Amino acid sequence: MTTRAITQGEVILEGIVKNYGTFRALKGIDLRIAPGEFFALLGPSGSGKSTTLRVIAGLEVPDAGRMLVDGTEMTFAPPGERNVAMVFQNYALYPHMTLEQNIGFPLKMDGVPKAEIAARVQDAARKVRIDHLLARRPGQLSGGQQQRTALARAIVREPRLFLLDEPLSNLDAQLRLETRIELKRLHASLGVTTIYVTHDQEEAMTIADRMAVFRDGEIMQIGAPAEVFGRPDTLDVAAFIGSPPMNLIPARIEGGEAHFPGWRLALPGAPAGDVVVGVRPGRIRLADDGLPGKLLLSENLGEAMLLNVDVDGTLVKLRLPDVSPIAEGTAVRLAFDGSDILLFDPETRRRLDWPEMESRP
Amino acid sequence: MSSTRRRPATLRRVILTVAAALILFIWAFPVLWAVVVSLKSESEVLAYPPSVIFEPTLRNFRDALTGNLSIASSLMTSIILATATTVLTIILAVPAAYAFARLRLPARQGLGFYTLVTQMIPPVGLVIPYYLILNRVGLLDTYTGMITVYLTFSLPFAIWLMVSYLEDIPREMEEAAYLDKASRLQALWHVILPQIRGGIGVTTVFVFLNAWNEFLFAVQLGGNRIRPVTVAMHNFVSIEQTLWAKLAAAALVAMLPVIVIGILAQRQIVKGLTVGAVKGGGRR
Numbered sequence: 001m002t003t004r005a006i007t008q009g010e011v012i013l014e015g016i017v018k019n020y021g022t023f024r025a026l027k028g029i030d031l032r033i034a035p036g037e038f039f040a041l042l043g044p045s046g047s048g049k050s051t052t053l054r055v056i057a058g059l060e061v062p063d064a065g066r067m068l069v070d071g072t073e074m075t076f077a078p079p080g081e082r083n084v085a086m087v088f089q090n091y092a093l094y095p096h097m098t099l100e101q102n103i104g105f106p107l108k109m110d111g112v113p114k115a116e117i118a119a120r121v122q123d124a125a126r127k128v129r130i131d132h133l134l135a136r137r138p139g140q141l142s143g144g145q146q147q148r149t150a151l152a153r154a155i156v157r158e159p160r161l162f163l164l165d166e167p168l169s170n171l172d173a174q175l176r177l178e179t180r181i182e183l184k185r186l187h188a189s190l191g192v193t194t195i196y197v198t199h200d201q202e203e204a205m206t207i208a209d210r211m212a213v214f215r216d217g218e219i220m221q222i223g224a225p226a227e228v229f230g231r232p233d234t235l236d237v238a239a240f241i242g243s244p245p246m247n248l249i250p251a252r253i254e255g256g257e258a259h260f261p262g263w264r265l266a267l268p269g270a271p272a273g274d275v276v277v278g279v280r281p282g283r284i285r286l287a288d289d290g291l292p293g294k295l296l297l298s299e300n301l302g303e304a305m306l307l308n309v310d311v312d313g314t315l316v317k318l319r320l321p322d323v324s325p326i327a328e329g330t331a332v333r334l335a336f337d338g339s340d341i342l343l344f345d346p347e348t349r350r351r352l353d354w355p356e357m358e359s360r361p
Numbered sequence: 362m363s364s365t366r367r368r369p370a371t372l373r374r375v376i377l378t379v380a381a382a383l384i385l386f387i388w389a390f391p392v393l394w395a396v397v398v399s400l401k402s403e404s405e406v407l408a409y410p411p412s413v414i415f416e417p418t419l420r421n422f423r424d425a426l427t428g429n430l431s432i433a434s435s436l437m438t439s440i441i442l443a444t445a446t447t448v449l450t451i452i453l454a455v456p457a458a459y460a461f462a463r464l465r466l467p468a469r470q471g472l473g474f475y476t477l478v479t480q481m482i483p484p485v486g487l488v489i490p491y492y493l494i495l496n497r498v499g500l501l502d503t504y505t506g507m508i509t510v511y512l513t514f515s516l517p518f519a520i521w522l523m524v525s526y527l528e529d530i531p532r533e534m535e536e537a538a539y540l541d542k543a544s545r546l547q548a549l550w551h552v553i554l555p556q557i558r559g560g561i562g563v564t565t566v567f568v569f570l571n572a573w574n575e576f577l578f579a580v581q582l583g584g585n586r587i588r589p590v591t592v593a594m595h596n597f598v599s600i601e602q603t604l605w606a607k608l609a610a611a612a613l614v615a616m617l618p619v620i621v622i623g624i625l626a627q628r629q630i631v632k633g634l635t636v637g638a639v640k641g642g643g644r645r
Contacts, residue, residue, distance in 0.1 A: 109541050
């Protein structure tokens with residue numbers, strides 16, 4: 001066993017383009033992933049996150065752009081020469097082999113002596129707690145155990161990159177939460193750069209050091225989860241991140257005030273013109289003076305209440321800690337503070353910043 | 362309690378067993394008939410009313426194998442023809458099917474279609490062209506000629522059967538092997554082939570049986586040298602008489618390899634037909 005300082009596993013993508021026929025799956029991906037980082041590629045299906053991962057793995061050859069791993073160009077290197085390990089969404093375990101053979105397969109292909117294979121397989125299996133199942137075949141295991149086997153097969157080689165393609169999506173909710181913690185723990189103990197594809201933003205938020213938000217073959221934003229959540233760069237990211245995501249309400253800025261139908265909110269210094277106001281559901285409250293609307297539906301979440309309110313044709317969601325029921329159809333007024341909102345340009349779809357906004361905590 | 366709950370299941374089993382026995386009897390009847398006839402003397406076969414009680418004899422088997430109308434050399438011919446056809450078919454069909462299933466070939470669609478075209482022509486329409494071709498190249502009544510003709514039928518069939526088995530294997534499994542440093546050939550050998558063993562077994566059996574049972578081409582394109590057992594069976598049928606008992610004995614002998622293969626390959630065939638039943642195998 002060799003121990004490594006986390007100096008390797010840096011991945012750089014430069015202008016990666018991938019076409020499938022006339023469909024442009026990746027439209028120029030630029031990305032730098034630091035050594036030892038836990039990095040999430042987040043986006044809806046078809047957004048290009050999995051294709052990006054496959055380019056990094058060497059399973060797809062990009063049509064343009066290049067990829068560097070630890071300073072070495074790897075764009076066209078075959079998968080086996082990249083020293084990367086991947087866990088597939090369906091685990092891709094070899095059904096005709098026992099777990100021991102499955103986990104030992106990469107070592108066998110690498111020409112590692114038999115005695116060493118046995119020892120390293122044991123070691124890897126122990127790390128994911130399946131060492132008592134080594135004589136079984138994948139078909140005799142639960143989904144969670146299969147998932148651990150796939151992880152063991154990945155860590156047994158001590159690769160310089162871990163690639164995880166939606167590794168939790170085939171597990172039930174409870175197991176998903178447990179495995180999430182385990183993945184984080186495994187990453188902390190191994191320190192190997194991990195690239196994690198998911199469509200589940202909560203998963204990305206909780207597990208990743210940084211993440212890239214994908215949409216239509218492009219990266220919309222790269223940043224730490226808190227950054228992306230707190231300050232989405234575009235309307236599209238704002239509409240994707242958060243559960244439920246940020247409310248996006250059209251308004252007009254005039255004379256340092258945001259004008260909504262039936263309500264005005266002071267926004268000193270905000271640039272005049274048509275805007276989209278973004279505000280998180282948890283930052284809206286019911287008030288005597290505020291945005292007039294009509295309650296469409298209230299959803300009881302247990303420890304909170306989620307209200308769906310129609311505000312002049314726009315659906316606004318707000319989360320209230322108070323769970324006392326409100327009759328549907330009731331006229332309500334919604335208020336929020338100027339310090340809790342973001343502004344977006346409806347034309348460019350980008351976030352608008354102004355000096356007073358920049359200076360807030 | 363449990364007995365009342367078990368009763369419908371028992372009844373079901375009885376009905377199923379009776380039905381299965383009935384179907385088996387209907388299917389097995391010709392074989393049983395051949396067994397009975399093969400154990401009678403020629404005169405007893407033609408006796409009317411048929412004799413139910415008779416003294417069984419193995420003379421017909423001896424005559425069929427060693428008499429002057431013996432099918433022994435024809436059995437050997439059939440074994441060589443069917444085995445060579447099967448071995449060549451599998452060796453050629455597996456890589457071809459892999460290419461169809463996995464590689465991004467430019468003419469994949471077209472090639473796939475032309476591979477199947479041969480299957481759309483009724484064999485009888487090909488007998489005369491094949492006869493003329495083999496005659497021209499001097500391959501009439503030769504193993505090379507016969508096996509080549511058999512391959513034109515067995516290969517497309519085997520390729521398409523194997524393609525369906527290969528397409529059942531998720532691509533990710535091969536990709537995982539590539540990431541695990543396996544070459545394409547190693548992935549094929551260690552990961553793909555073991556999983557299509559059942560399919561190869563099924564294909565082998567079908568191809569062998571087709572070649573073994575083939576009659577039309579054998580009778581037209583063969584001759585004195587290449588005279589497989591399906592043709593040699595006619596040794597016992599002549600204008601003057603039909604030697605039913607010896608014919609039945611010869612037929613039973615000819616059936617034997619088929620039955621043996623069926624029993625040996627049974628496990629593989631069942632496996633081949635239940636492929637995809639592996640839980641969590643990630644099959645799409």
